[in-house]
Amino acid sequence: MMKKHIRNTVILAGLVLAFSSCATKERMVYFQEENMSDTTNVQESYSPVFKKDDFISVIVTADDPEAAVPFNFPVEGNDRAMYNNGYTTGNPVRKGYLIDENGDVSLPVIGKIHLAGISRSEAVDMLEKTYSEYLDNPVVNMHIENFKITVLGDVVKPGTFKIPNERITILEAIGLAGDLQITGERKNILVIRERNGKQITHRVNLTSDDVLNSPVYYLEQNDVVYVEPNAARRSQGTFWRTSGSILISVTSLIVTTLSIIIN
Secondary structure (H helix, E strand, C coil), X not given: CHHHHHXXXXXXXXXXXXXXXXXXXXXXXXXXXXCCCCXXXXXXXXXXXXXXXXXXXXXXXXXXXXXXXXXXXXXXXXXXXXXXCCEECCCCCCCCEEXXXXXXXXXXXXXXXXXXXXXXXXXXXXHHHHHCCCCCCCEEEEEECCCEEEEEECECCXXXXXXXXXXXXXXXXXXXXXCECCCEXXXXXXXXXXXCCEEEEEEECCCCHHHHHXXXXXXXXXXXXXXXXXXXXXXXXXXXXXXXXXXXXXXXXXXXXXXXXXX
C-alpha cells in the first residue's frame, strides 16, 4: 500500500513538473513557432523619417571642393581644420540645424526646406537635385544628431540610449537594456511613437515571429519601449504593499512564541 502511494506521488510530481515546464516555456521563450519561415517580410532597407525637433547635420561635397564650402555650416578658427575645402577628414565637427515646429530647416544658400515627414533617402535625393543647380555632382550626407530611444519597465537596465547609426530594431533595443527580467511580460510589449504631433501605440508579442513583421520592428527616433511586469510580479508587489507588515508581525509573533516554548 505504501509503495503504491509513493508511486502515485512520484507520477503526480512528474506531471506537475511537465506541465510547469510547458507553462514556463510559453511565458519565457522568444519566437516559439516550430515552423518559422526561413524568409520573412522584414524590411530589407530602412531610412529614418525626419520629425519636428530633430537636430540634423548636413554636409555637402562636390567635384569642386571650394565651390561646396558656402553650402556647409560656417566654420571658423580651429574648427575649419576638420574640413578639407568642403570635404571632411576624420570625425567632422558636428554643426547642425534644428527642424522647426513647422517641419522646416534653413540651409545656407538654398534657404528654407521642408523635411518633416520624409525619409532621409528622399531628403538626400531632393537636396542633391537642388544643389545640382549650383554644383557639379553634389553629394549630400545627412545625419540625425539626437536620434535616441528609451526602454522602460521590467528590464535589467532601463534608460535612454543614443543610437549613432540611426538604425535599431526593437530586439536590439531590448538587448541594450540588458534583456527583460524573468518577470517581464513578453507577449505585450508596448511601443509609444509620435507621429504628426500625436502619440500612437503598438503592441508586440516577442514569443511570436510576428514581431519581425511589425511596423515597430525598426524603431524611430524618440520611440519609447515599455515592458510591463507579468501578473505574478504585479501580485507580489501588491501583496507586500498590503500584507507585508502584517506577515512580518505574525512571523515575529510565531518565532517569539516558539522560542518561549522551547526554552
